[in-house]
Amino acid sequence: MEQLEQKLIMKLKSHFLDIMDIENGLLHFDEILKSMLHLIKDLTGATDATFFSVNEWNKQLLMEASTIIDKKPSVIPPSLSDLNCQRTVIRQVLPGFEEYNLILLFKMNQGCVALKGDNQTFSQFSDEILEKISGECARFLHTARYFVKTILEERRYKQLYRVTEKFHSSMNMDDVLGEIINTLQEVYPTFTYYLLLSHDNNKLEDLPIKDLEYDSENIAxxxxxxTGVPQFEDSLQEKRSVLYAPLKGKQGVYGVLQVIAPNTIVFPTNEVEFITLLANTAGTALENAQLYQQSKRLIKDLQLINETSHRLNSNLRLTETMAFITEQIIQSFNAEEVGFILFSKDYKELKVLQGSTGFFQHIDAIPYIEFIKGKVEVDEEALFIGDFNLEDESKPAYYKSIMAVPMTQSGVLKGIALVMHHSPYHFSFETFKLLQSLVHHSTLAVTNSILREELEKMVVTDHLTKLYSRSYLDDKIHQSMNEDHEGTFMMIDIDNFKLINDTFGHQVGDDVIIQVANLINANIRGSDIGARWGGEELAIYLPGVSLTAGLVIAERLVKRVSESTEPQVTISCGVSHWNRGRHDSYPTLFKRADKALYIAKQSGKNKVIVQEHEDRSK
Structure with a gap:
């Protein structure tokens, strides 16, 4: 039995070699696939063999070829993915495969072959031999794809080489056009020539160029x-014949070469082929020049994206990240305003990221942001506007050219990137596509920067009060005592806090601590540090602040807490101060504030005590 199986596999491989015979010219993958299916059909005794390929996007199975001629194509929803991926032989009936009796799965996610026939016929084949057949077919299919791809690429490179050789490795459109006109003038000195071009080429002053006009006088x-086909225009009255040879490339027609032959009513037939060849050369030159310029632009665009991605992956702070992206867009797109706006989870609140241009921090930016936000929320697509007008017609829009790209991460709309210029139609569509790619590559870095800074803040932030942690406060005080000339430190304790817990419960107690923490944040600057010292004890450090100013802040805070908390509580506050004029250290700064707090608690509470002995009561 084993010998029969080996013989069967050898026969299969032999036929595969016949299919891939280069001398037969069988280089089309569709024909190779059909030959393989017929081979499987004959080998297994099936009445039909159909190949289904896997759509990588939605995992659907698409019928790609069958041994039945003109078989109607079909699409089968994902069903094989639910099976054990180790199985390659399926004898059971699956949804969508009701007409088939046997399915051979191919490895490397290439698809499957569904066989139709007699179950008794298929039963003579063991799963082991069918698995070997499936494996050999999968390897053959993979090799065939690679082989055909290689042949096509070889042909493509040969074509590219011939074109490059034809133009003497030159990609200068002006030189090629000029050489064609010079050649025609040398060969046919009595003829007259014009280049009717579809694009603006006024800079070619030395060449006989006309605009290709769309009017009745230029029908030919x-x-x-x-049509891309040469046309003729004969005039018996003027005794001349005109040939219009299209400047045709592989992808389109880029203009027309007009050749006027005098003293003849029929253009010389023997000259048509040569002039047409020259016209085709001109068309190919124009096309290649455009492709060359496009490739240079694409390389430049890729360099921009690569440089941006490299910089964004260097762990920049969020503000630095946004400033860098903004500068890149302004330089590359010649933009006037660049803004990055984040949405809240419910899309009701907006936040302009630091690093955006100053215009987006101004009230005048709101109409633009609101309009674009409304459009992006509905369509979730990028916007390319060449002549923008605000909905309020009484206020004409200053910025006419607008590009807006959604910032999405994992399918979730995070915000928008806005790029604007006051001139209408300032941005090209290529610029718009580049911006989409740039924003797509940047969004992940921006999101990571936001998450990283939020994480950093969580590490140094008390989860209940959102004030800084004690360790962060310690670090900042040490840093300030090394860099600043003075600073004020205060320790705060909520009076009778145990009574609050005993009376109202610990949840209300936590709420009281949060209320006091919020009042602290509301009464200090962004550069000041409010921290939770422990339990109901809080602390504030004011870098660079004198003792006099610190006492004003402390007394104001004591008053606000007494007036604003619910249930009402009071706080006691001990204040200490250091300056560069005397020797001091962090431990002594803390001890003085702690002692002052103790005195405040012992002498009636709801007051501010400074240093060891000074008493500033409310």
């Missing part, structure tokens, strides 16, 4: 341009 020229 327009026919040549539209």
């Amino acid at each position: 020229a327009m026919q040549a341009y539209v």
